[in-house]
Amino acid sequence: MWKRYAFLAYNKGMNKKIEKLFLWVLCITTCARLLFAAIVPITGDEAYFITWAKHLDYGYYEHPPMIGWIMWLFSFFGSDIFVYRLFPVLCVPVIAIILVRLLADIDRNNAFLCGVIFLLSPVSMLNVLSVNDVPLIFFSFLSGVFFYRGLKTDKIIDAILSGFFWGCAFLSKYFAVLLAVSVLIFSVIKRNRKIWKITGIAVLSSIPLILLNLAWNYNHCWTNLTFNLFFRNKDIALKFSSFFVFLIEQVFLMTPYLAFVFLRKRFFLKECKTGGIELFWFLFLVPFSFFLCLSFLKNIGLHWMASFYPFFFMIIVFLQFSILDRAARYNFYLSIGIVIIIIALVSIPPGVFRNTEKYSQIIMFSEPQRVADEINRNLDGRIPAATGYTETSIFSYYCKRDFIMIGSLSRSGRYYDFITDFKNFDGKNFLIVSLNKKDAEKLSNYFKKIDVKEVDIMGASFFMISGEHFIYNQYRDIYLSRILKMYYTVPGFLPRGRNFFVERYFPELVYSK
Structure with missing residues (x-):
C-alpha cells in the first residue's frame, strides 16, 4: 500500500491520492485499535473507573470526575470492557480528522501527511484503554483548536467553546492546568489585545466547571488536591535516571526520526513563528519543558506528556514534504511493530510466568473469569471483599457484584471509602479474596474467627479468607482511625467543609467542635 501512494504528492495534481492514503490509514489503524480493545485484558484502573460509573457523582477520590461520567454514558450500550473502550478508539480518528481539516488551510498535502503520521504514532496506536488520560487528550485538543479558531475568526463562540472544553479537560485530569499556563505565557509574550480578549472569554466560560470541582473538594476533604500534590510526591528527590528515562519516552512518543528533526530544527520555533501556528508550539513546548524539569525529581509516566502530543503533530506541518513522507514511512513500520508486539x-500462555513472583496477579488479569467463578462458588452468602483496590475492582467487574475494600492502607483506590459504610457490616460474615496469605493475620483482629482456604487456579494461589462475625468497633478504632489521620485530615491552610469520613465513623469529633 505504502509504495503505491507515498511519493505521489510531489506532483501537485496528486492531492486526491494523498487524501486516499489518509483514509486508508484512518480505517486500518482504527480496525487495529478495535482489535486491541477486544484482546487486551482489562486493567485495574479501568475496572476502578467502572466502579465510579456505577456510583454517578460530581466528584471522586484521586481525580476529577470526567472519566466516570463518560463510562457511565457508555454503560447504556453494554457492560463489556470493549464497549467502554470505544471512547478512546473513536477519539483518535476524530482528532486526526480535525487536525487535517485545520492544517489544510496552510498546506493541504502536508496536512494529510500530518494526519497519517499522527494516526501511525505510538500516541494514537496505544490509545485504547478507557482511562482519564483519554478525555484529557481529547478535550485539551479541542480547547486548543477552538482557541486558535477564535484568534482567526474573532468569534466569541469559539472563545467560549475553548474555555468550555478546557474546563472539561480540567475535570478529566489536573494536567490541564499546563494547557492554561501555556495559553497565559503565549498571551503575555504576544501582548496582543485580541489574544487577551479570547483568553479572557475562555477563562470566564471555564469558571463554572472549575467551581464545580472546587465545591466537591471543599465538601470532601480536598482529596483531589491532597492526592495529586502531596500523597503522590512523597518520593521526590534529585535523580538523573528518571531524566534519561523521560528523554527515551519522548523519543518513543515523537518517534526517533521526528525527535531527531525536532532537535535539528531547534524545536521548530522558526517555522511556527513564520507560519501562524505559534500557539500550538506553546501548547506543546510549555508542558514538555515542565515535565523535562520535573523528571530530575521524579519518574514521569509515559502517558503524562501524551495529552499534548496532538499539538506536536500539528506544528510539523511546515516541514518539507520529503521529511514528512519519510516520517510517515518510519511510523508505518513502527506501528506494524506495535501491532506485532501487542x-x-x-x-503468551500465562503458564510461561509460573515461576515468577507476580504469577497470581498475571492469572488474575489473564484469566479473570476463572478466578471470578471460583470466588462465586465459595461466597456462600458472605460479604465479598478484597484487600486492594485493583483486586476489588477486577473482582467486582467479573463477579458481577459489589466488592468492598478492606484493610488497605494504600493511597490509591480510596473511593471505596466513599461508597462503603462498615457500620452496616457489624456482625456479618465476609469472604475476603487475597493474593497474599499474610493478609489473614492482618485481618484477624477484626473478626471473631478467621479461616483460610487456598485455591489453585492454573498453578496460582488465591486465598479465600472467611471472616466470621465482623467486629466493627475494633475495625473503627484500629484501622479507620488510622485512615482518618492518613487521608482525611484537611491541611490547616485549606478551608474546611464537610468531612464525610468523620461524620460517618467519628461523629463525636464533629460534636466536640
Whole structure:
C-alpha cells in the first residue's frame, strides 16, 4: 500500500491520492485499535473507573470526575470492557480528522501527511484503554483548536467553546492546568489585545466547571488536591535516571526520526513563528519543558506528556514534504511493530510466568473469569471483599457484584471509602479474596474467627479468607482511625467543609467542635 501512494504528492495534481492514503490509514489503524480493545485484558484502573460509573457523582477520590461520567454514558450500550473502550478508539480518528481539516488551510498535502503520521504514532496506536488520560487528550485538543479558531475568526463562540472544553479537560485530569499556563505565557509574550480578549472569554466560560470541582473538594476533604500534590510526591528527590528515562519516552512518543528533526530544527520555533501556528508550539513546548524539569525529581509516566502530543503533530506541518513522507514511512513500520508486539504479548500462555513472583496477579488479569467463578462458588452468602483496590475492582467487574475494600492502607483506590459504610457490616460474615496469605493475620483482629482456604487456579494461589462475625468497633478504632489521620485530615491552610469520613465513623469529633 505504502509504495503505491507515498511519493505521489510531489506532483501537485496528486492531492486526491494523498487524501486516499489518509483514509486508508484512518480505517486500518482504527480496525487495529478495535482489535486491541477486544484482546487486551482489562486493567485495574479501568475496572476502578467502572466502579465510579456505577456510583454517578460530581466528584471522586484521586481525580476529577470526567472519566466516570463518560463510562457511565457508555454503560447504556453494554457492560463489556470493549464497549467502554470505544471512547478512546473513536477519539483518535476524530482528532486526526480535525487536525487535517485545520492544517489544510496552510498546506493541504502536508496536512494529510500530518494526519497519517499522527494516526501511525505510538500516541494514537496505544490509545485504547478507557482511562482519564483519554478525555484529557481529547478535550485539551479541542480547547486548543477552538482557541486558535477564535484568534482567526474573532468569534466569541469559539472563545467560549475553548474555555468550555478546557474546563472539561480540567475535570478529566489536573494536567490541564499546563494547557492554561501555556495559553497565559503565549498571551503575555504576544501582548496582543485580541489574544487577551479570547483568553479572557475562555477563562470566564471555564469558571463554572472549575467551581464545580472546587465545591466537591471543599465538601470532601480536598482529596483531589491532597492526592495529586502531596500523597503522590512523597518520593521526590534529585535523580538523573528518571531524566534519561523521560528523554527515551519522548523519543518513543515523537518517534526517533521526528525527535531527531525536532532537535535539528531547534524545536521548530522558526517555522511556527513564520507560519501562524505559534500557539500550538506553546501548547506543546510549555508542558514538555515542565515535565523535562520535573523528571530530575521524579519518574514521569509515559502517558503524562501524551495529552499534548496532538499539538506536536500539528506544528510539523511546515516541514518539507520529503521529511514528512519519510516520517510517515518510519511510523508505518513502527506501528506494524506495535501491532506485532501487542498481539504477541496477549498470546503468551500465562503458564510461561509460573515461576515468577507476580504469577497470581498475571492469572488474575489473564484469566479473570476463572478466578471470578471460583470466588462465586465459595461466597456462600458472605460479604465479598478484597484487600486492594485493583483486586476489588477486577473482582467486582467479573463477579458481577459489589466488592468492598478492606484493610488497605494504600493511597490509591480510596473511593471505596466513599461508597462503603462498615457500620452496616457489624456482625456479618465476609469472604475476603487475597493474593497474599499474610493478609489473614492482618485481618484477624477484626473478626471473631478467621479461616483460610487456598485455591489453585492454573498453578496460582488465591486465598479465600472467611471472616466470621465482623467486629466493627475494633475495625473503627484500629484501622479507620488510622485512615482518618492518613487521608482525611484537611491541611490547616485549606478551608474546611464537610468531612464525610468523620461524620460517618467519628461523629463525636464533629460534636466536640
